Amino acid sequence: EAGVAQSPRYKIIEKRQSVAFWCNPISGHATLYWYQQILGQGPKLLIQFQNNGVVDDSQLPKDRFSAERLKGVDSTLKIQPAKLEDSAVYLCASSFTFATNEKLFFGSGTQLSVL
Amino acid sequence: AQSVSQHNHHVILSEAASLELGCNYSYGGTVNLFWYVQYPGQHLQLLLKYFSGDPLVKGIKGFEAEFIKSKFSFNLRKPSVQWSDTAEYFCAVNAFYSGAGSYQLTFGKGTKLSVIP
Numbered sequence: 253e254a255g256v257a258q259s260p261r262y263k264i265i266e267k268r269q270s271v272a273f274w275c276n277p278i279s280g281h282a283t284l285y286w287y288q289q290i291l292g293q294g295p296k297l298l299i300q301f302q303n304n305g306v307v308d309d310s311q312l313p314k315d316r317f318s319a320e321r322l323k324g325v326d327s328t329l330k331i332q333p334a335k336l337e338d339s340a341v342y343l344c345a346s347s348f349t350f351a352t353n354e355k356l357f358f359g360s361g362t363q364l365s366v367l
Numbered sequence: 368a369q370s371v372s373q374h375n376h377h378v379i380l381s382e383a384a385s386l387e388l389g390c391n392y393s394y395g396g397t398v399n400l401f402w403y404v405q406y407p408g409q410h411l412q413l414l415l416k417y418f419s420g421d422p423l424v425k426g427i428k429g430f431e432a433e434f435i436k437s438k439f440s441f442n443l444r445k446p447s448v449q450w451s452d453t454a455e456y457f458c459a460v461n462a463f464y465s466g467a468g469s470y471q472l473t474f475g476k477g478t479k480l481s482v483i484p
Contacts, residue, residue, distance in 0.1 A: 255410070256410075285472075287474075292476065293476050293477075294371070294457050294459075294474030294475050294476045294477050295411070295457070295474045296474070297471055297472065297473070300469075300471075307469055308467045308468075308469040308471060310464075310466055310467035310468075311467075343411070345411075352399045352418070352461045352462075352470045353399045353416060353418035353461070355413045355416065356403075356411075356413070356472065357412075358403075358410045358411040358412070359410060360409075360410045361410070
């Protein structure tokens with residue numbers, strides 16, 4: 253089966269610029285997650301969607317980050333304006349259901365460098 | 368807030384050596400436990416998981432993990448590692464986070480395993 257698709261693979265921007273990441277989950281997966289992974293750390297949850305509704309965005313810096321999931325399929329994550337500390341790999345993941353023992357399927361991530 | 372601690376940042380082993388990677392979590396309620404692995408150049412993928420029943424769970428490629436509730440631990444083991452096991456291993460805990468009012472999957476910082484042929 254096709255995996256979780258993410259683009260772009262790499263992005264380099266200057267601070268205060270804006271950037272957007274795109275994710276296409278596995279077909280039929282109801283739940284979609286965005287994680288931020290800073291170098292040397294584990295992935296940190298930013299936001300999770302159930303279909304096109306937000307389940308948890310408690311760790312999303314809402315003053316600069318936004319995310320949407322159109323029609324319960326694709327999702328975009330935006331940062332505006334970017335800060336140096338936003339340099340990280342942004343991972344998208346999806347799962348078939350929202351069950352707490354569900355396996356997550358991860359994409360390859362977008363590596364963001366903010367200069 | 369819940370947290371996940373992985374004891375070792377980088378482990379270096381020779382082929383055929385035994386492996387144990389430590390994982391402890393700080394949450395007293397019901398948890399679901401996972402080990403994910405990231406091979407060089409690949410995406411994160413599930414190695415094994417525990418949610419109920421036998422506390423000794425077996426995963427892919429000969430890996431196993433034991434859930435010890437009294438110690439809040441979920442250590443990963445493999446009796447004999449291979450060069451192809453070189454990867455980064457992440458422990459993760461899914462539990463209810465009152466701050467968010469929902470379940471969250473929280474990851475540890477990861478352990479890099481290097482296996483020398």
